[in-house]
Amino acid sequence: MAVAIVHSRGLSGVSAPRVSVEVHLAGGLPGVHIVGLAETEVREARDRVRAALQHAQFEFPARKVTVSLAPADLPKESGRFDLPIAIGILVASGQLPDDKLDAHEFAGELALTGELRAIRGALPMVLSARHDGRAFVLPKASAAEAMIVKDATILTARTLLSVCAHLAGTAPLPPMLADVLPSRTSEGPDLADVRGQLHAKRALEIAAAGFHSLLLLGPPGTGKSMLAHRLPALLPEMTESEALEAAAIASLAGRFSSDRWRVRPFRAPHHTASGIALVGGGGVPRPGEVSLAHHGVLFLDELPEWDRRVIDVLREPLESGSILVSRAARQTTFPAQFQLVAAMNPCPCGWLGHGSGRCLCTPEQVRRYRWRVSGALYDRIDMAIDVPAVEASAMASTANGESSAAVRDRVVFAHGRQLERQGKANGRLAPSEVERHCRRSSAAEALLAQAMSRMSLSARGYHRVVKVARTVADLAGASSIDAIHVAEAIAYRRELTAA
Numbered sequence: 001m002a003v004a005i006v007h008s009r010g011l012s013g014v015s016a017p018r019v020s021v022e023v024h025l026a027g028g029l030p031g032v033h034i035v036g037l038a039e040t041e042v043r044e045a046r047d048r049v050r051a052a053l054q055h056a057q058f059e060f061p062a063r064k065v066t067v068s069l070a071p072a073d074l075p076k077e078s079g080r081f082d083l084p085i086a087i088g089i090l091v092a093s094g095q096l097p098d099d100k101l102d103a104h105e106f107a108g109e110l111a112l113t114g115e116l117r118a119i120r121g122a123l124p125m126v127l128s129a130r131h132d133g134r135a136f137v138l139p140k141a142s143a144a145e146a147m148i149v150k151d152a153t154i155l156t157a158r159t160l161l162s163v164c165a166h167l168a169g170t171a172p173l174p175p176m177l178a179d180v181l182p183s184r185t186s187e188g189p190d191l192a193d194v195r196g197q198l199h200a201k202r203a204l205e206i207a208a209a210g211f212h213s214l215l216l217l218g219p220p221g222t223g224k225s226m227l228a229h230r231l232p233a234l235l236p237e238m239t240e241s242e243a244l245e246a247a248a249i250a251s252l253a254g255r256f257s258s259d260r261w262r263v264r265p266f267r268a269p270h271h272t273a274s275g276i277a278l279v280g281g282g283g284v285p286r287p288g289e290v291s292l293a294h295h296g297v298l299f300l301d302e303l304p305e306w307d308r309r310v311i312d313v314l315r316e317p318l319e320s321g322s323i324l325v326s327r328a329a330r331q332t333t334f335p336a337q338f339q340l341v342a343a344m345n346p347c348p349c350g351w352l353g354h355g356s357g358r359c360l361c362t363p364e365q366v367r368r369y370r371w372r373v374s375g376a377l378y379d380r381i382d383m384a385i386d387v388p389a390v391e392a393s394a395m396a397s398t399a400n401g402e403s404s405a406a407v408r409d410r411v412v413f414a415h416g417r418q419l420e421r422q423g424k425a426n427g428r429l430a431p432s433e434v435e436r437h438c439r440r441s442s443a444a445e446a447l448l449a450q451a452m453s454r455m456s457l458s459a460r461g462y463h464r465v466v467k468v469a470r471t472v473a474d475l476a477g478a479s480s481i482d483a484i485h486v487a488e489a490i491a492y493r494r495e496l497t498a499a
């Protein structure tokens, strides 16, 4: 009996566990049996591999071919295993030497003509494989994303034949050099384009400096969405490992673009988005919006219009920074550490509090509208502010406000202080860490106690005010929190019950 073992990778969340593809040739009725794939995928893989081998003038063995993909309990999409299966059949049938097999991993879908097609998730596969010391053979069309991994050996090929020539030693594939992509963090819409709204801009700066979640409350057309879109460019640059994580998720969703390298993601799903679109899922689980926003910003406009059940699902990633996607008996975890920015109108028609007197909503309608976001989710938002209509004089002014770059310098300074003190942003401090890292003066303590009873803050709400005050103090370069920092933090804790 002839045997070949070929190394490949499956996908599970953002990791790519090893899969070995074993091919056995034996006597008996000619035919191909594939073990470890779903039924329809078996059929498709079998047909593609057979056609591709014949098209490349190889002989398809007239024997009983058994292909086993192990471990059996790992979910597998068939396409990526076409190339390892084809190579396994060629080695087991003696049409290719086996001496180089163990030094390589393979993934690629075959067209019937033997051309290699792009596969989903090439980046997470190469990331998982890079420390195993094998060269990774990929379709040329999947190379761009894999090449951002510095310490991996990547070989790319356009056809099955060129992979065979490499293994036969007649035409070795040249190793690809890692790409050093330009960082584009400073690009994007600029804060200087937003007229007026000094209070909101200051709040945005604080949110950026401490990675705080933010709710913007105001009538239509006051720039809530403009402000939210400008947050990513205010944030500190992603680290190499953060950038790789974000790129790996994009790769899994089939959306990798080298133009987005090191750019913090900004995701703004519509309020009609389904639960699956938001958190991820599907037959082969794919990341949802919360994961596509990993290390970036998730913007939910028209917050009260969202289905309450969909919104409730956000509580898990907001607490843990990851999301568990369940499908039948299988569970997959995707990272989902995003900064939440939400926006809403003050009332159903949007014009409450506006000088025009256009709002005809009853107090009961307003109360019910606000109630939709109160409770569980509101308790997880650090800052809530008003974004009122801008006065005509501010709109007419041609004077430019501060640029995003200037604000980002202060954000980077404040963020650096947080990393030095506690290794993470203030917005990510757990309640027990708040007490350890947020020292306050006695005047600050007294003001907090007063606010707590006046605003009837929950314990969660209290901790959020302290964390925001810590960020205000960091922006000011102060080592402990004073009353002035607490006072400003309280101003960003707008109560939803008040009009």
Ligand SMILES: [Zn+2]
Pocket: 347, 348, 349, 350, 351, 352, 359, 360, 361
């Ligand atoms: Zn109204």
